[in-house]
Amino acid sequence: MISIILAIFILAFGVFLKTTKNPGFRSSKKLANLLIILGVISLLGRLVIMYLNNR
Numbered sequence: 408m409i410s411i412i413l414a415i416f417i418l419a420f421g422v423f424l425k426t427t428k429n430p431g432f433r434s435s436k437k438l439a440n441l442l443i444i445l446g447v448i449s450l451l452g453r454l455v456i457m458y459l460n461n462r
Contacts, residue, residue, distance in 0.1 A: 410453050418446025 421442030424435045 414446050414449035417442050
């Protein structure tokens with residue numbers, strides 16, 4: 408359960424970095440893309456593992 412919350416947090420932070428207009432975060436666009444991809448992969452992987460364990 409904690410891994411799902413962590414994946415959602417990573418995904419949300421990546422989206423925040425991508426959409427913010429703050430000049431301090433402007434240089435973090437590559438990091439934002441990385442966090443979004445990492446969050447999606449982690450969330451999907453965890454959901455697949457949970458599904459396969461319940462079968």
